[in-house]
Amino acid sequence: MSSTIAWWTVIIVVGALNFLSRLSFIAVFARVAMPPPVARALRFVPAAMLTAIVVPAVVFVAPGALAFSYTNPKLVAALIAVVVAWRTNNATATMATGMAALWLVQWLLRAAG
Amino acid sequence: MARAVSDPTFACGQVQGASGECIIIGRVRGGARLPFFFLGTRPSVSGIFSRADFIAGARDMAPAQLGLLPFGLVCGVGAQSAGASVWENLGLSALMFSGAAQIIAAQLIAAGAPVAVTILTCFVVGLRFLMYSAAMAPHLKDLPPRWRNGLAFLLTDQAFAAGIRRFRETGDMRNGASYFLGAGALLWMAWQGSCLAGFWAGNVIPASWSLDFIVPLCFLALLVPALEDHSTRVAALAAGIAVVALDALPMRLSLICAGVIGIAAGMITEARRGAR
Numbered sequence: 001m002s003s004t005i006a007w008w009t010v011i012i013v014v015g016a017l018n019f020l021s022r023l024s025f026i027a028v029f030a031r032v033a034m035p036p037p038v039a040r041a042l043r044f045v046p047a048a049m050l051t052a053i054v055v056p057a058v059v060f061v062a063p064g065a066l067a068f069s070y071t072n073p074k075l076v077a078a079l080i081a082v083v084v085a086w087r088t089n090n091a092t093a094t095m096a097t098g099m100a101a102l103w104l105v106q107w108l109l110r111a112a113g
Numbered sequence: 114m115a116r117a118v119s120d121p122t123f124a125c126g127q128v129q130g131a132s133g134e135c136i137i138i139g140r141v142r143g144g145a146r147l148p149f150f151f152l153g154t155r156p157s158v159s160g161i162f163s164r165a166d167f168i169a170g171a172r173d174m175a176p177a178q179l180g181l182l183p184f185g186l187v188c189g190v191g192a193q194s195a196g197a198s199v200w201e202n203l204g205l206s207a208l209m210f211s212g213a214a215q216i217i218a219a220q221l222i223a224a225g226a227p228v229a230v231t232i233l234t235c236f237v238v239g240l241r242f243l244m245y246s247a248a249m250a251p252h253l254k255d256l257p258p259r260w261r262n263g264l265a266f267l268l269t270d271q272a273f274a275a276g277i278r279r280f281r282e283t284g285d286m287r288n289g290a291s292y293f294l295g296a297g298a299l300l301w302m303a304w305q306g307s308c309l310a311g312f313w314a315g316n317v318i319p320a321s322w323s324l325d326f327i328v329p330l331c332f333l334a335l336l337v338p339a340l341e342d343h344s345t346r347v348a349a350l351a352a353g354i355a356v357v358a359l360d361a362l363p364m365r366l367s368l369i370c371a372g373v374i375g376i377a378a379g380m381i382t383e384a385r386r387g388a389r
Contacts, residue, residue, distance in 0.1 A: 003196060003222070004198075004201075006222060006228050007197060007198075007201040007204070007222065008201070008204065009228050009232075010218050010222065010228060010231050010232055010235070011201065011204040011205055011208055011209060011218075012204075012208065013232050014208075014209050014214055014218065014231075014232055014235040014236065014239070015204075015208030015209050015210075017232070017235070017236045017239065018208075018209055018210065018211055018214065018235075018236075018239045018242060019265065019266055021236075021239050021240065021242035021243050021246065022242045022245070022246050022265040022266065022268040023246065023261075023262065023265035023266075024242075024243055024246045024247075025243070025246040025247040025249070025250040026246050026249055026250045026253050026254075026261050026264070026265045026268075027258070027261055027262070027265065034247060039247070040380055040383065041376055041380060042243055042244045042247060043244070043344075043345070043379070044344070044345060044348040044375060044376040044378075044379030044380060045240050045241050045243065045244050045372075045376060046241050046244060046335065046336070046339040047336065047339045047340060047345040047346070047348040047349040047352070047375065047379065048348045048349065048351070048352040048371070048372050048373075048374075048375025048376045048378075048379065049237070049238060049240060049241055049352070049372045049375070050241070050332045050333075050335055050336035050339065050349075051336060051348075051349040051350075051352040051353045051356070051371075051375060052352045052353070052355075052356045052367075052368050052371040052372050052375065053213055053238065053329070053332050053368070054329045054332045054333050054336060055352075055353040055356050055357060056356055056357065056360065056367070057325075057326075057328060057329035058329055059357060060360070064360065064361070066357065073323075074323075074326060074329075077326070077330075078329065078330070078333060081330055081333050081334070082333060082337060085333060085334050085336075085337035085338070086337050089337075089338055090334075091177060091180060091271070091274075091331070091334035091335070092176045092177060092179055092180050094330060094333065094334040094337075095179075095180040095327060095330045095331060095334060096179075096180070098326070098327075098330040098333070099326065099327065099330065102323055102326050103322075103323075106321075106323070
């Protein structure tokens, strides 16, 4: 499949699926009760999916290379960001502190040699 | 517990609670109107739009834009390095309008993954929109279809967080809808700009800045408030362990598997606690 066709197939299909997901309960199910098993499962979607997105970006320093150590700046910065998110519940503060912590740890590790 | 789960009011309340918000909402079943709307008839579109609330929504979204600007840059860089044209980059940001899905689509296409796998993975990453939609539905159900469609299109993590807070504070559909429209419209426009900027100029940012770390940080800021009780924490823990354990799977299938495992773990934990 040519790459242009691949790109546009993905863009249009995922764009439509995203829109239908966003519209789902707002339009279709606005006046019908949500099936209880669906409601129970949906409750865990953010916790599970967001963790699945975040964790690999933090604990892998290279493809396939796990690093649970203070020498992994991303892990240290992410832990600091978790504390900020938990205490302040402020997304902007979380992102700003996380980036600042990452740069600080990277600089310290470089300075330490 | 059994009674609560069979009650749609409670079900939606639970869903809303997962976003870290605690909102008391009206019944969903049978088309009963929400008690706090106090509107007997469906208002016309012109009767719904409130300029002041539209501007307030856009203004309140401004600080969040500071964090989303680098996120958009990262998405633009990702699309560019995956070989997208400027139109494909624009298609990603304008139609998908989801940073996580855009980055994963670019990674998978660059890695030569089959289109079906790319679509499925992006869809699973976007499943959280179902939950946002469910939480928003009671607040939007008396709006005309055009409003509901437009607001649904603009439903993102950040616009949802801002909009649902506003609905809770004002309890007023008219104000909340215009506020949400203002927040979502500004977000959409700024997102196109930052993705384009990343596409064209992202390479001038040195790799040593580790700008792509803004992506996990952005989702971390959404994740922490979602860990509201024991069951959601178990769901997150299971998903986190699974995504690392299954990392060797090709085409980032670990993402889908970890999501399913996390959701299952959360549901089992909740069912056990309820049964006890």
